[in-house]
Amino acid sequence: MNPLELPFDTEEMVIGLKHWIECESPTHDAAAVNRMMDLAAYDLATAATVERIPGRMGFGDSLRARFPHPNIGKPGILISGHMDTVHPIGTLDVLPFKRDGDLCYGPGIMDMKGGNYASVEAIRQLFRASLETPLPVTILFTPDEEVGTPSTRSLIEAEATRNKFVLIPEPAHRDGGATIGRYAIARFNLRTVGQPSHAGARLGDGRSAIAAMARKILNIEAMTGPDCTFSVGVIHAGQWVNCVSSYCDAEAITMAKTQEDLERGIKRIMAMQGEVDGVEFQITRGVTRPVWPPNQPGTMALFEIAKSISKDLGFDLLGRSQGGGSDGNFTGYMGIPTLDSVGVRGDGLHTLSEHIEVSSLVERAKLMSALVMRLE
DSSP: OOGGGSOOOHHHHHHHHHHHHTSOOBTTOHHHHHHHHHHHHHHHHTTSEEEEEOOOTTOOOEEEEEOOOTTTTSSOEEEEEEOOBSOOTTGGGTSOOEEETTEEEOTTIIIIIHHHHHHHHHHHHHHHTTOOOSSOEEEEEESOGGGTOTTTHHHHHHHHHTOSEEEEOOOOOTTSOEEEEEOEEEEEEEEEEOBOOBTTTSGGGOBOHHHHHHHHHHHHHHTOOSSEEEEEEEEEEOSOTTBOOSEEEEEEEEEESSHHHHHHHHHHHHTTOEEETTEEEEEEEEEEEOOBOTTOHHHHHHHHHHHHHHHHHTSOOOEEEESSOOTHHHHHHTTOOEEEOOSOOEEOTTSTTOEEETHHHHHHHHHHHHHHHHOO
């Protein structure tokens, strides 16, 4: 049977995906992520041998599923995705799972539970049809991608080295295109240390860590240019409005198209450390995603296969390098042929309007099923 003729059912896929979306799984809630891994394990169990890998560093577990194959254990295909989302528990109250025509809404539905679910359904349909892939297939779901993959990078890289190809069902580009390279990303933990005082009776005696951080944030974001961007997205400080703040913590991220540009950007921000007007500014390096250079021969050969399949599906698959970061940074940097953004189409990821195009569930499931049948 041609994998493009497998009996994918849009309505059944929407129902199955609904369970995943209504199981909220923010990165920093390990128990919530584990509940999501429970659902995925249940859906995979009828077709695969499922292994639970305990979490570490305070994050949730990972899930590895291996599908029956005569050459199991030999290099094959790794489908790698994350089950954590940026949406806190309770987001369903303001962004409930709902369908409106060809659009379906919900927290994490685009990034990246929709693509993960389509991939699982693709392999399940092949299994039900008794279609044997040329290469063994492994699915790996991890719990911490949204914070830079600090606890599972080594797991992903180890699994990738055991395989010939890596497919990552992150969201497709707006035109349905795939990612064949990604920019480098570095994270930083920022802290200002001031001098506390009573904000009413002794305001002049204090040195506000919050005010100092506000000035530093403006300076950091002003460094953004065409080669390197800077953004501060998290800030925590203060407990009492009548106290001059003694500490302020923030998190920054920088992104660059080349490793050289990233290193220059890192030097610029690290050079901002020091003390000014009695307030110390401290910076520590967080996790870094290396550049995945575009147009690597193995990746491009993989992309051409996907492109030929997309034509049979009725669209032209375009490939481009992009920012945003994913676990494809790691596998692509390692030189393993990697095709990213083969997940669902949609828009609004990381926002309260996050949604997918329902029609893309079957489209991407067919793309995935045909890909794993073509790779050898």
